[in-house]
Amino acid sequence: MMLNYEDARALVFQNVKPLEKCTRPLTESQGLALSEDILAPHGMPSFDNSGVDGYAVQAEDLSPASAGNPVLLENLGYIAAGDSGHEKMNSGQCVQIATGAPLPKGANTVVMKEDIEVEGSKVRFTRAIQEKENVRYQGEDISEGDAIIPAGTVIGPAQIATLATFGFSQVPVHRVPKVSIVSTGSELIDVVGQPAEGQIRESNRFMLAGMVRQESCEMLKISMVPDLPQVLNEAFEEALKADVALICGGMSIGDKDFAKQLLKELGVEEIFWKIKFKPGKPLFFGRRGKTWIFGLPGNPASSYVLFEEFVRPALRKMMGRRVLEESMVKATLEIPITKTYNRLHFMRGLLHEENGEFRVRPLKFQGSHSIGSLVGSNALIRVEADSPSIPAGSKVSVRPLRNEIA
Numbered sequence: 001m002m003l004n005y006e007d008a009r010a011l012v013f014q015n016v017k018p019l020e021k022c023t024r025p026l027t028e029s030q031g032l033a034l035s036e037d038i039l040a041p042h043g044m045p046s047f048d049n050s051g052v053d054g055y056a057v058q059a060e061d062l063s064p065a066s067a068g069n070p071v072l073l074e075n076l077g078y079i080a081a082g083d084s085g086h087e088k089m090n091s092g093q094c095v096q097i098a099t100g101a102p103l104p105k106g107a108n109t110v111v112m113k114e115d116i117e118v119e120g121s122k123v124r125f126t127r128a129i130q131e132k133e134n135v136r137y138q139g140e141d142i143s144e145g146d147a148i149i150p151a152g153t154v155i156g157p158a159q160i161a162t163l164a165t166f167g168f169s170q171v172p173v174h175r176v177p178k179v180s181i182v183s184t185g186s187e188l189i190d191v192v193g194q195p196a197e198g199q200i201r202e203s204n205r206f207m208l209a210g211m212v213r214q215e216s217c218e219m220l221k222i223s224m225v226p227d228l229p230q231v232l233n234e235a236f237e238e239a240l241k242a243d244v245a246l247i248c249g250g251m252s253i254g255d256k257d258f259a260k261q262l263l264k265e266l267g268v269e270e271i272f273w274k275i276k277f278k279p280g281k282p283l284f285f286g287r288r289g290k291t292w293i294f295g296l297p298g299n300p301a302s303s304y305v306l307f308e309e310f311v312r313p314a315l316r317k318m319m320g321r322r323v324l325e326e327s328m329v330k331a332t333l334e335i336p337i338t339k340t341y342n343r344l345h346f347m348r349g350l351l352h353e354e355n356g357e358f359r360v361r362p363l364k365f366q367g368s369h370s371i372g373s374l375v376g377s378n379a380l381i382r383v384e385a386d387s388p389s390i391p392a393g394s395k396v397s398v399r400p401l402r403n404e405i406a
């Protein structure tokens with residue numbers, strides 16, 4: 001029985017689980033997912049400090065100050081950023097202070113340097129000021145104990161800054177999956193070769209490896225093998241050492257489509273094979289021990305779309321990520337969709353924004369062998385099975401893809 005897209009995805013997400021927790025050095029943590037909630041070990045700012053270059057004062061001293069009635073305060077000296085905050089000042093006094101330097105005891109506000117004049121050992125103020133102006137108070141940004149980054153968040157530059165601020169030189173994360181790729185097909189030659197008649201240069205293993213790297217997962221062996229059972233067997237056995245093995249090609253019902261049968265002989269248990277989905281009906285999903293196996297059809301557009309919809313979110317789940325995929329958006333269809341199928345169809349399309357609204361058009365050529373559609377599309381348009389034709393102007397569901405097009 002052929003599964004539909006939702007049921008097949010549910011089976012994948014039920015089966016794959018986040019990998020073990022571990023710690024990684026902060027500098028190597030980008031792209032990984034936090035395995036613990038990060039709680040602030042102390043407040044931020046960690047001490048009261050000046051937000052400007054200026055003069056720390058007591059606001060009350062300046063309440064009578066105006067251009068006609070300047071107030072003169074005695075300058076006690078200078079506190080630079082990095083100085084300790086032990087200075088103490090009283091009414092009638094001020095202290096010059098740098099941005100980020102600790103506020104001296106006794107001060108409750110800071111006047112900007114631009115607003116004063118120095119007169120020998122005194123400073124002239126011509127304006128009143130509120131308390132707490134230009135001061136950055138301890139804990140006002142983040143309070144001690146605040147849950148600042150939830151578990152499952154992928155670590156990017158903002159998270160790295162926060163983790164560094166709080167002293168996490170080692171970061172609690174999940175181990176990333178190790179992924180192997182085998183492209184199968186006797187027609188395939190390497191990228192440096194000149195194809196003889198009937199041959200093509202292999203492209204899927206590089207494409208899939210690129211998609212794996214977008215998720216910061218670890219690539220193990222990437223190989224390309226002909227449709228010879230003995231050779232396939234060796235390549236599969238090697239690939240099954242990974243957490244996730246991507247086997248590309250040979251998943252259908254052709255005479256030389258050995259992949260599925262050979263995987264079974266190697267002990268791979270089928271969870272499902274074939275889905276009511278286009279492109280990529282022959283998707284295979286199975287397991288052997290702790291290894292998950294995705295069998296992807298060789299047609300480049302099929303394996304590309306299946307990676308987006310099945311493999312990428314599965315990798316993210318294994319990484320412990322909270323967000324498994326980019327949300328779908330609603331877009332206005334620019335040209336009608338007249339041809340529909342008895343399977344759910346994810347059409348490659350062009351998405352753009354116009355006057356604050358998403359608009360999308362499907363590419364004319366939707367062949368699952370189409371390499372052109374890969375570089376020509378930046379979105380997948382969801383068209384339901386047996387859908388009536390969809391007129392221009394309708395709202396459709398679209399998965400934006402990370403793909404720059406001119």
Ligand code: AMP
Pocket residue numbers: 183184185187188200201202203204205248249250251252254296297298299300369
């Ligand atoms: P298969 O899934 O093995 O039946 O292959 C389907 C189509 O995809 C055939 O036209 C193959 O030549 C092509 N194909 C298979 N594997 C690859 C690959 N790794 N790179 C590029 N094209 C491929």
Ligand code: MG
Pocket residue numbers: 184185186249250298
């Ligand atoms: Mg093949």
